[in-house]
Amino acid sequence: MQKQTELLWVEKYRPKKIEEVTGNDEAKVLFIEWLKNKRHTKKAVLLYGPAGVGKTTLVMAAAKEFNFTVIEMNASDTRSEKAINAVAKPATAYKSLDSFSDGTNKSIGNILFLDEVDGIAGNEDRGGVNAILKIVEKSLVPVIMAANDPDIGKLRPLKKVSLLVRFQQVRIPLIIALLQKICLLEHVKAEFEALERIAQNSRGDVRSAINDLQSLSGENHSLTLQDTMMLHSRNKDISIDETLRRYFSTQSIADTSSMLAFSSVDYDDFLLSVADNLPKRYTDTAELARAYEYASQADMFRGRIGTENWHLLKYFFNALAKASAVNPQSYKPFTFITPPIRIITLFWTKNKRNILNNICAKIGEQCHVSVETAKLTFIPYVRLMLQRRRNHPIVSSFKLTPEEVNYIVTMGRY
Amino acid sequence: MTIILNSKGFKLPRLEREKFINLMHLGLDYNRNTMMFSINSYNNIEKVIDELSIILGDDIVFHQSCVRCGKAFPCKGCNYIDVCTTKNLPFSCVCSQCLRDRKQFEEYLTKL
Numbered sequence: 001m002q003k004q005t006e007l008l009w010v011e012k013y014r015p016k017k018i019e020e021v022t023g024n025d026e027a028k029v030l031f032i033e034w035l036k037n038k039r040h041t042k043k044a045v046l047l048y049g050p051a052g053v054g055k056t057t058l059v060m061a062a063a064k065e066f067n068f069t070v071i072e073m074n075a076s077d078t079r080s081e082k083a084i085n086a087v088a089k090p091a092t093a094y095k096s097l098d099s100f101s102d103g104t105n106k107s108i109g110n111i112l113f114l115d116e117v118d119g120i121a122g123n124e125d126r127g128g129v130n131a132i133l134k135i136v137e138k139s140l141v142p143v144i145m146a147a148n149d150p151d152i153g154k155l156r157p158l159k160k161v162s163l164l165v166r167f168q169q170v171r172i173p174l175i176i177a178l179l180q181k182i183c184l185l186e187h188v189k190a191e192f193e194a195l196e197r198i199a200q201n202s203r204g205d206v207r208s209a210i211n212d213l214q215s216l217s218g219e220n221h222s223l224t225l226q227d228t229m230m231l232h233s234r235n236k237d238i239s240i241d242e243t244l245r246r247y248f249s250t251q252s253i254a255d256t257s258s259m260l261a262f263s264s265v266d267y268d269d270f271l272l273s274v275a276d277n278l279p280k281r282y283t284d285t286a287e288l289a290r291a292y293e294y295a296s297q298a299d300m301f302r303g304r305i306g307t308e309n310w311h312l313l314k315y316f317f318n319a320l321a322k323a324s325a326v327n328p329q330s331y332k333p334f335t336f337i338t339p340p341i342r343i344i345t346l347f348w349t350k351n352k353r354n355i356l357n358n359i360c361a362k363i364g365e366q367c368h369v370s371v372e373t374a375k376l377t378f379i380p381y382v383r384l385m386l387q388r389r390r391n392h393p394i395v396s397s398f399k400l401t402p403e404e405v406n407y408i409v410t411m412g413r414y
Numbered sequence: 415m416t417i418i419l420n421s422k423g424f425k426l427p428r429l430e431r432e433k434f435i436n437l438m439h440l441g442l443d444y445n446r447n448t449m450m451f452s453i454n455s456y457n458n459i460e461k462v463i464d465e466l467s468i469i470l471g472d473d474i475v476f477h478q479s480c481v482r483c484g485k486a487f488p489c490k491g492c493n494y495i496d497v498c499t500t501k502n503l504p505f506s507c508v509c510s511q512c513l514r515d516r517k518q519f520e521e522y523l524t525k526l
Contacts, residue, residue, distance in 0.1 A: 025481070025506040026456045166457040172494040173508035174481070192514065200497060 008311050009214040010207055013182055015061045021054045022178045022206055023170035028058060030165050035062055035142060042163040044136045044143040046117070048150040049167025052205030055146040056308065059113050068111040068142075074306065081127040084120075088112055088135045110141045116307055118147040118155060129154055136161050169204025172196075178206065179213050183223070188213075190223035197228040207310065215261060240265050244273055244336045247320075248281055251328045256321035257314075267316070271299060272340030274323060280334045287326045294323035355407050362398050383408050416473045418488060419466070421504030423450040426469060437465060459503050476504035482512040 015021045018028060027047070034045050047055040063070045073087050112135070114120075120128040136143050136158075150159060176192075176199045183190045190213075198216070202209035217223045243265050250256040263270075275295055282288040298319035305312045360374035367378065385392050386409050395405055423445075429437070438444070440462045441455030453462065466474045477486040487509045489501045 023506070026453075026504075030455065164457050168456075168503075168505065169499045171498060171500060171505065171507050173492075173510075173513050174506070176513060177482070177508050196493075200494065204499065 008211070009182060009186070010210045011311055013185075013210065015054075015057055016064060018058065018061050018065055021058050021061055023174045024049075024054060024058075024167050027165045027167050030163075031058065032062060034163050034165075035066065042161065043139060044145060044158070044162040045165060046150065046155075046159060046162040047144065047146045047165045047167060048148070050169055050204065051148055052202075052207040053167045053170055054206065055167055056113075056115055059111070059144055059146070063111055063113075067108045069109070070111050070113050072113045072115065074115045074308065081131040084128055084131040084135070088114070088132070112139065112141060112143045114143070114145045116147065117145045117158065118149050118152055119307075120154070129157060133157055133161065170206050171204070172199045175199035175202060175204075175206060175209050179209060182210065182213060183217075186217070186221070188217045188221045188223055190217065191225050193225045194223045194228045197225065201228075211310075215258075240270060240273060240338055241336060243270065244277065244338065247274070247324050248277070249331055249333075250324065253318065253321040253325045256324050257317045260317045260320060261314075267302060269340055269343065271295070271302060271320070272342055273336070273338055274298075274320065276337045276341050277334075278323065280337070281324075282326065282330070284327070284330070287330070291323045291326045294319050294326070298323065352407070355404060356411075359398075359400065359404050359408065362400065366398055379408070383411065416475055417470055418475055418477060419504075420477050420486065421453045423448065423452050425449065426451055426466070429469065433465075433469065437462070440465060453504060456503075456505075463503070475502040478505065478507040478509075480509040480512055481506045482508055485509055 018032060021028060027049075031045060031047065034042070047058070049055060060070065062068075071087065073084070114132065117132070120132070132143075132145075145158065145162065147155060150164070176195050179190070179195045179198060182188075183195070194216075195213075198209055198212045201212065212228075213223070216227050218227075243259075243263050246259050247256060250259060275292070278288060278291045278295065282291055298316050301312055301316040301319060305316060356375065356379075357371060360371045360379065363369070363374040363378050363382070364371050367374065369378070382394060382398075385394055386405055390405060390409065394400075400408075434444075437451070440458045441453060442462060443452045443454040444450075445452065453459070463474050463476075475488060475490075477488060479486055489495055489498070492498070492501075492510065495501050
């Protein structure tokens with residue numbers, strides 16, 4: 001088992017009671033009132049607000065305090081109607097078996113928690129939102145959803161059936177107060193100004209503030225304003241070019257790892273950029289192969305991190321740092337490829353993809369299939385038919401424009 | 415001039431029916447016995463403040479309540495007002511005295 005001292009402070013001080021959740025007291029009251037009320041006027045609740053303000057933490061703390069069993073689905077990962085139904089239907093249609101136990105387990109029932117619902121596919125895709133709507137209508141247990149951006153169109157139907165609870169950025173004095181508490185419990189002698197700087201730098205994100213406190217206070221259990229100077233980098237929003245330059249020119253894994261920890265670049269874009277630039281960095285094929293091996297490990301950790309397992313971030317940084325330090329002595333400055341080739345390609349092919357999506361939407365409407373099915377199974381045959389005869393009756397049947405016909409006939413791959 | 419309100423209860427002049435309904439839709443509550451308004455939902459708090467400013471004909475700010483000492487205090491004078499995204503809105507906070515006073519902080523921790 002992991003020792004207490006090795007634990008990330010974010011995990012160690014994760015609130016176990018509702019009152020321990022920092023900030024957003026008004027939202028907490030509204031949510032708890034809804035959860036305690038057995039005759040809900042709204043069957044579901046949608047918690048929304050920026051990342052790191054305590055939405056998921058509040059749900060987990062409340063479930064623990066009221067003895068609910070949480071059936072959690074990260075909606076960003078599970079998008080299809082089938083997948084949602086497979087997990088959510090049994091969880092909401094029956095009472096928890098725990099409630100019939102001999103009393104050793106005190107669970108009073110299930111809660112269905114759908115995190116990051118703004119990542120769910122809309123009607124046009126696979127009916128994810130509709131699946132949730134049906135579950136909310138028939139659910140015998142409380143359904144809780146969380147989202148960062150509630151204003152996207154596809155969430156409109158969910159908003160209608162849900163009680164909306166807005167979360168705000170946590171205020172700086174509240175973050176400072178929390179950091180003071182952690183410092184006291186961890187025996188860290190911290191200057192007030194240092195805590196002030198960490199809190200301001202976090203921009204209302206409690207998680208990142210605690211991570212910064214842990215990484216800066218180090219093993220000597222002291223923190224001065226001087227120690228927090230590195231935090232400038234996150235505020236300055238260093239460009240991806242500058243981050244790449246530093247990444248490839250650092251001499252040790254530890255330096256690279258620490259530099260990445262204080263960078264504010266998008267991790268996915270950065271990983272793509274690293275992959276694009278590795279052949280320029282390593283001319284030796286054996287070194288390049290090792291670097292790609294580490295980059296693929298970093299990619300694997302990024303996938304596991306998803307949107308909530310941020311405690312794995314250090315492994316992501318570590319693997320990525322190893323890719324830059326396969327042979328530190330061989331570094332020679334070179335011109336970077338940015339933005340990542342994949343993003344440039346997506347940008348240049350946006351119009352083409354739009355045309356194809358429009359064609360597939362028309363086919364889908366006529367043949368009662370999804371856009372994706374039309375793309376995979378119909379387009380190859382339509383293409384063959386139109387290559388033989390451009391004015392084939394299928395053109396009028398699908399209401400294709402001459403531009404669309406031309407696109408299908410000349411398209412290289414689909 | 416700026417009018418300072420307490421989110422737990424404040425009085426407004428007599429309102430037209432439409433304005434009253436609008437405020438209720440935006441998340442205010444009205445207690446007939448005390449004839450006081452209070453905030454029930456904070457989802458549209460910015461719109462509530464705009465609406466109240468129009469009704470009262472002045473800028474509106476709300477008192478903050480300190481989670482440590484329970485005191486009500488205004489945002490004016492706070493060191494972080496420039497970077498705060500919820501300044502003058504009625505949310506819980508920590509007053510500057512409690513934040514700086516280590517003794518008071520330790521007393522607060524022992525109470526928990």
